[in-house]
Amino acid sequence: MxxxxxxxxxxxxxxxxxxxxxxxxxxxxxxxxxxxxxxxxxxxxxxxxxxxxxxxxxSRPACQVAPDGHLSPAFARELSRPAPQVVRLTLPSPAQATALARAWVRLAGTEAPSPYRALLFPLRGEGRLLSPAGDTLELPLGFPWPDLERALCHPALALPRTVPAAxxxxxxxxxxxxxxxxxxxxxxxxxxxxxxxxxxxxxxxxxxxxxxxxxxxxxxxxxxxxxxAALYATYLAWSPRRVPPDFRQAVESALEREDLTRLFVRGPAVPMPNLLPPALLPVSPGARPTPPPAPQAGRKVTLVYDSGNEDQRAVAERLQVRLHDRGYAVALEPLPRAELRARWARGEYELMLHSLLLPPVPGPALAVVLDAAGRKDLLGVELPRIGALPDAAARDTRARERALALAPSVPLLPLYAQGLALRAAxxxxxxxxxxxxxxxxxxxxxxxxxxxxxxxxx
Missing domain, CATH: 3.40.190.10 (Periplasmic binding protein-like II)
Structure with missing residues (x-):
């Protein structure tokens, strides 16, 4: 059974x-x-x-995680650690091992870059050098990362449904x-x-x-x-080279996270004042309101967002109104999600709404958020220090602490997190x-x- x-x-x-x-x-x-x-x-x-x-x-990823944290194989038939820094996946067939390796190499490379590539960052070569042997896929780690198996359960690491091996x-x-x-x-x-x-x-x-x-x-x-769990997190990202230095202060003073989730976003949704959602990082008592900078007319910026996401459209329009009072004329540009992610990868945006399905583990979730913020350089600094802690609770605590400490230095403001609701007969x-x-x-x-x-x- x-x-x-x-x-x-x-x-x-x-x-x-x-x-x-x-x-x-x-x-x-x-x-x-x-x-x-x-x-x-x-x-x-x-x-x-x-x-x-x-x-x-x-199409399922290699494994799945139950609500109590128990991990079990899904697409993979078996997950094991033959050595402390090697994870072995046994797939149903050599063809499926090859297809999964190709999909991950593509995700980690330059062909179709994605913030979810950060889930593979702990692998040696960041997952770009995977080569299966028969029905087995060996995953050598570049540094200790006990949370790799749970990161591999993320839905973004599944095969496309159109691939015959899925x-x-x-x-x-x-x-x-x-x-x-x-x-x-x-x-x-x-x-x-x-x-x-x-x-x-x-x-x-x-x-x-x-x-x-x-x-x-x-x-x-x-x-x-x-x-x-509300793990679908939406952020406002910006390019520091294309907006004034006081932009963060202007947005923070204009944000109404509670109103966004109550009036403009489909529930279930919760305000997200930290880089990680409340499901991963409990919300501490509210900080004092940020004083707005002196408004200066004539600042024109473009906010790109997902044209297929009605919540993003509503939030983009609300930000357009709120930032107008801070001296910003915000033009809105809806884009298909694939083009939105391509703009992100090229750094060709001023402002962007970015929605991500975060893993249910703080360390891997922080990795995805930092990459989405354009701070991939921080992964090599932060992840080895988190992964060096053998105790899972200690790793989670360290990841939460680093999320709080790094928040002021990354060009990314958290807005809200959503879950999926259903009705059943x-x-x-x-x-x-x-x-x-x-x-x-x-x-x-x-x-x-x-x-x-x-x-x-x-």
Missing amino acids: TLRHALASLLLLGATPSLAAGRVPYGGELRVAHTGPAEPGEPALADSPLEATLLGLL LGPFSATGANTVEARLSWSQGRPYLDRLRLRATDERGLSRLWANQEAQVALGVLADSGTPSG PEVGGLVFDAQGLPMLDGAWLQPAVTGVPGARR
């Missing part, structure tokens, strides 16, 4: 008396509606919680349909298939109200709506979130009809 199946049985014993023996039924079709794209793209670009969830149906708990069998993969390494999903339907927010509400969906992903959060059981904040749809099952269930839809 896999960890997922054991967890599902425990949940079932406490929730469904009619199946008191703990046997989870296999089979059935689950209708899932969502507000994401019909086909998520490259893993490093499909990095919102919803997109990562959809991509994860068909594997997930389901396989695509037709338009908007995925079927259970019987040979999935973690045990076949309980469900036979998922029917996926992409829609907008209004359509999601209609499908749910008409009982045409049993799971709704990307709903607006309320007090009774389950949601995953009473007949859907076993639906839990992993440590990344993503719902594990492969662990869900359909319960036999139970009457008198509180909250059941009529």
Whole structure:
């Protein structure tokens, strides 16, 4: 019995008396509606919680982390440490080992650079020299980094779904349909298939109200709506060479993080005053407000943002208004996400909204944030000092301390962090979130009809 199946049985014993023996039924079709794209793209670009969830149906990273921190293989069949500074991945086949090495080399190189390349920074050569031997991928470390295995579980390190070697708990069998993969390494999903339907927010509400969906992903959060960890962090980045030295002071004095999350951003969302989200770095008592610099008219800057992210559009418009009072005329330029990341890689921007799905571990999360801030040079200084601590709690504490200490020196201001909320019909059981904040749809099952269930839809 896999960890997922054991967890599902425990949940079932406490929730469904009619199946008191703990046997989870296999089979059935689950209708899932969502507000994401019909086909998520490259893993490093499909990095919102919803997109990562959809991509994860068909392509998983090497491993996955449960909410309690337990790590288990996913795409990889086995993770091991044959030596203190070598991690070994055993993949299902030589072709899949080769495909994964190529994907990581591409991510770490200059062809398609991404802030998620920082997850591979502890590897010797930063992951650009990987060469599989058969079905095995050896990962030599350049310095001690005990958190590498958990970093490798990040969804951005999965294979693109279009690569034949990609594997997930389901396989695509037709338009908007995925079927259970019987040979999935973690045990076949309980469900036979998922029917996926992409829609907008209004359509999601209609499908749910008409009982045409049993799971709704990307709903607006309320007090009774389950949601995953808020690790999708949005920052305002700027190029120090292209804005005045007092720009940080101007933005800090104009920011209203609480208002952004309450009025302009889809929940679940929390204000993020530190470089790491509150899920990784608890918020300390608020600092004194930053006095604004003397406004000077005529400062013109351009703010680029993700054209496919409605929250970024709303926040960009709000920043445009708030910075106007500080003497900045802000022009807004929406860009497709791929072009936005390309501009970031080339350093061709003045202001940029940058949203990133951070790992659920402070050290790897700090690495991604520093790279996104254009301070890759700090990785070689900070990460070895964090990784030198053998105790996990001590590493987490050091990473949090360094995040606080480095915040004033990086051209990046944290704004807010978001999670993914969902609704599930009473007949859907076993639906839990992993440590990344993503719902594990492969662990869900359909319960036999139970009457008198509180909250059941009529």
